[in-house]
Amino acid sequence: MTVTVRFFAAAEDAAGAPQLTSVAPDLAALRAELGAEHPALAALLPRCSVLLDGSRVDDSEPLPDGGTVDVLPPFAGG
Template sequence: MRIRYFAGAADAAGREEGSLAGPITLGALRTALTAEHGAEFARVLGRCSLLVDGSRLTDDDTVPDAATVDVLPPFAGG
């Protein structure tokens, strides 16, 4: 699956894109991303929304191998 990191998530991950083999549950994906990118990324990830092909899933839902996952930190502004 394609992982796209935005804003602070990209900074913490040190990249704007990555990939991971699936299928995998969303909860397992969070765990895998934390293991790959470390404690600072885990702190940021805790505040992020994850969209799978544009939709929100629960941690128990399966993310298909061909999915695009967007890691979106909270946005502020006006």
């Protein structure tokens, strides 16, 4: 099963691409994979919101084939 992972703002900079694909079985495995493959992203991930198909879910949630994971770093502004 393959999911699309989209990165925004600082997460995109840290990942070095706006999106990639993964075959990780769940969000916990995806976080570990992303941190291992992109060291700059490893420090940012704990502060990011991670959405699966637009919803917040637990890290043990299985990733569905064709799903979309959005990695959103904290935003500042007013």
